[in-house]
């Protein structure tokens with residue numbers, strides 16, 4: 001069994017590199033239409049999952065102009081339960097965008113909030129990022145609740161900003177500055 005890099009740890013979770021053993025569970029949740037409802041993809045194929053995992057198992061986070069995906073796994077068993085994306089902007093890598101997905105069976109336990117909170121700590125403390133942004137479809141209530149639960153601030157409403165399943169949809173931009181994060185999470 002491969003030993004993928006672990007980047008972040010929290011109480012119940014690890015954020016680690018994707019590796020070969022993740023293809024099956026990753027395909028299972030990515031191909032679920034409930035998971036894809038507010039995402040860009042549809043009709044996700046097993047081969048897409050194989051290509052995704054193969055590529056991500058070789059990527060390194062924090063490279064300007066790239067999207068890196070952290071695998072979210074249960075700390076006790078290393079089982080894959082979701083993923084967190086990190087988009088490091090090409091022209092201003094001190095600003096990053098994040099995304100997140102959790103398999104349906106693992107939702108409703110606070111795992112996504114725990115993973116994204118831990119990711120914010122890694123980004124602001126370890127990587128010294130200035131600002132973290134997240135975009136969400138305005139209809140995606142679970143995503144909006146998560147962002148507000150962890151203290152991100154709605155700073156924009158972009159009209160017809162995104163093509164999803166053949167339809168232009170509005171998005172909210174949420175953000176958090178490093179200074180705001182320090183105030184929110186100071187011990």
Ligand SMILES: CC(C)(COP(=O)(O)OP(=O)(O)OC[C@H]1O[C@@H](n2cnc3c(N)ncnc32)[C@H](O)[C@@H]1OP(=O)(O)O)[C@@H](O)C(=O)NCCC(=O)NCCS
Pocket residue numbers: 034035036038039099100101102103106107108109110111112113114135136137140142143145146149
């Ligand atoms: C967005 C998404 C990650 C949210 O997942 P989630 O499990 O609802 O999020 P959280 O981790 O914040 O969990 C919150 C829920 O767990 C419950 N919970 C249980 N134990 C908890 C704990 N220890 N801490 C916090 N919440 C806890 C909360 O009450 C809440 O339940 P509710 O939804 O019934 O109100 C998930 O819906 C998803 O993957 N959607 C599909 C992909 C997607 O759209 N991603 C966003 C793209 S921008």
